[in-house]
Amino acid sequence: MIGRLDHVAIAVADVEGAAATYRDLLGARVSEPKSLPEHGVRVIFVELANSRIELMEPLGEASPIATFVARNPDGGLHHVCYEVGDILAARDRLLDAGARVLGDGEPSIGAHGKRVLFVHPKDLCGTLVELQEA
Ligand code: CO
Helix, strand or coil: CEEEEEEEEEECCCHHHHHHHHHHHHCCEECCCEEECCCCEEEEEEECCCCEEEEEEECCCCCCCHHHHHHCCCCEEEEEEEEECCHHHHHHHHHHCCCCECCCCCCEECCCCCEEEEECHHHCCCCCEEEEEC
């Protein structure tokens, strides 16, 4: 069902600082910062040959990653995102197996303009997983 790894998301308190670390320590190519108010995050992408890293910091009071960053002041792995061919088929397969899909179970439009769903970490090896329609 799952295809390629689309991105790994790392939540940090300071996205510019994190991007500078990736650029200076690892020699990575990083994008300009972008605010996504509808997702409550400000992001910078690290472009890799085979995938990308999404560095994100909380944006606004109601940011969904604010608590995570408060608990992980040095930053931390927030989620991984896998591509799927058909997001509704993927959702139904997960629900049929008893896995918990977050929210109301309907796909939303993710940070990359594609349909996404999140699966509860307790149902996937302790890792928050985002599924994104290819
Ligand atoms: Co993501």
